[in-house]
Amino acid sequence: MWFSLPALLAGLALPGVHAAALSRSDIQTVFSGAQWSSAGTIVSFPGSDSFTNATERWSVFHQPTYAASVSPATEADVAKAVTLATSHRIPFLATGGRHGYTTTLGELHNGLAIDLGQLNTVNIDKSTGVMTIGGAVRFSDIYNPVFEAGYEIQTGTCSCPGMVGVTLGGGVGPWAGVHGLDIDALLSLRVVTANGTVIDVSDNSNPDLFWAMRGAGANFGVVTSATYQLQPLVNDGQIWVAEAILTPDLFSNYFKLVETYDGGNLKPEMAIIQAGVYDDAAGFVIAVTWSYLGPEDKANEFFKPLLDLNPIVLGIQNYQWNNVIQSVSGGSDAQRCIDGAINSIYTIDAKNFSAATYETAYAELGAFYEAHPEARGSTIQISIFPNQAALAVPDDRTAYPWRETKAYIDLIFTWTGTNQSLEKTTDALGRQWRSTFAATSGYPGLAAYVNSAHGDESLESRYGANKLPRLAALKKTWDPNNVFRFNNKLPTKYP
Incomplete structure (x- = not known):
């Protein structure tokens, strides 16, 4: 290696040096030898608990790898970490919750993790x-x-x-x-x-x-x-929630019901979420959560068509705004927040609802469960959120391209064990289902919420052709x- 450690320690720019030229130990030397503005800033390396705490991710599917981590205690030390990394051409990623799961993150190898965890006020x-x-x-x-x-x-x-x-x-x-x-x-x-x-x-x-x-x-x-x-x-912070389980004999009628909320029938206070799940006792079912941000009588009017299908009703309950997310579905939020699982996700934005598309996709999900028991934690989740307030903001106000979206469709594949072929299987199925949903989405091509993007979508799908220039x-x-x-x-x- 032709560069010198004194140059590294001084934080000088090294023209022509790329990440591949720096060994793991050289990268560690850059950050361990730096003078940080706060004694609370933590520099750590693989094998230590502090490094694990600074880099552990919600999903381990195509995750980045690091030679070192810095957990800055101050804004000034965030800036210093960025300056050191860029001057030595060390690839880096700054993270807060580390719940991003796009596969593009896996393009970072042997880099620096900038953990923002101490900036939590x-x-x-x-x-x-x-x-x-x-x-x-x-x-x-x-x-x-x-x-x-x-x-x-x-x-x-x-x-x-x-x-x-x-x-x-x-x-x-x-x-x-x-x-x-x-x-x-x-x-x-x-x-x-x-x-x-x-x-x-x-x-x-x-x-x-x-x-x-x-x-x-x-x-x-x-x-x-x-x-x-x-x-x-709104409504003194009180949200009404109805939760139910649908058995396969109700799928068709349920999706036809959901389709009736297309057009102008979805009121601002409503939200509808449905996810296919596999239960060891019941088999393949759909778990649904309908919520209403308003008074009880209006909520009951909203819930009535769902209840008229005679699903297995798990409960109708009022929650305060501050605890609804962590309390619904039997507190399953805690389970969904566990780090370290495989999560391969494909996503589709939709302006329209299509009962036929939903019914076909969920039938194929049921077949997938039967063929791959080790992947029965996978799901197709369709979240229907009204967009009136989002649409009230002019489109040119922000770079976000998909304000017309009302349905966010996530194809979430997760599995256990060492079945190497499952990645290829789920990749093929994810792309197939993504194309199927996109065809009836109401957009001329695939529209994808960038926070949920798999990473293989076109730039236009993620950012919108009109925003890209x-x-x-x-x-x-x-x-x-x-x-x-x-x-x-x-x-x-x-x-």
Whole structure:
């Protein structure tokens, strides 16, 4: 090796040195020898508990690999970690909840993990309803503080992902009809850019970058904190939920019922989620969760067509906004949040609902369960979220391309054991089902929510053809060397 360790330790740029030229020990030397601004900043390496805590992911399918991790205690140390990595051309990934599962993350080998876990503060101004959170705050961290302050905000359907990471891709959830997307509540960001500079990003400061980061944010920087406008509680924060199990004899009629909510029949307060599951006692069934953000009498009107099908009713219950996500489905959120499983996911956005498509796909899921018992944790989940509030925001306001979406379809494959052929089997089936759903989605081609993207979709599917020219130009301005390239990377020129 022709470079010198003194140069590494000094943090000097080394022209012509690429990641492959640096051994694992050399990379570790760069970060262990650095002077950090806070004694609380942790540098760790493979084999240690702190490294495991800083890098463990929700999904181990096509995951990145690291030679070292840095867990900064301050924003300044986040910037220093980025500067050291870029000056030595060491690939890196900054993470909060580590629930991203696109296969493009697996393109990072022997790099640096920047764990934002210590940036976990939640601050709320009760008088204005403005909330500022650290870059690693998870949805579970905000539920109680937000509710106790007398507010609510759009969230996803799982408590453990990092809120900032979800927001940067759009931030969809069950109350998009009432509250819109997470990016619609976003007021400002603190961002470490590719050159290690910390900047404010908002409508008034670097507005072009603010546009880009609301929908494609993983491509432009590391967010150390984010500020949101909270919403007053709707219905005093009370949400009604009906949960039921459908046996195969009810599938056809149920999907025809769901199809009736196409067009203008889906009210802003409604949300409908259904997932095919395999139960050891009951076999293949569909678990459904219908929720209503409003008073009991209106909720009962909404639930009546479902109940008229005579499913196995698990319960109808009222939940507070701050505990609904973690309480529904018998508290299955805790199980869904366990790290370290194989999760291979394909996704489709849809404007239309198609009973025939749903029925066909679920029948094929049942056949898949029979053929592959080790993969019976897999599912097809269809989440139907109204979009009235999301559509109220002009399309050119943010980089997010799919505001017309009402159904988010996730094909989630997971398996146990060492069956090497299952990856090929599920890849083929995932692509087949994705094409089937896309054909009746109402979009002219595949539209894919970037936070759920598998990673093999076209750029147009993930970012929208009308958004890409501006995104590529901004990528060239803010990240010309593409250091933020491992999460569904953008080009610096389009077309």
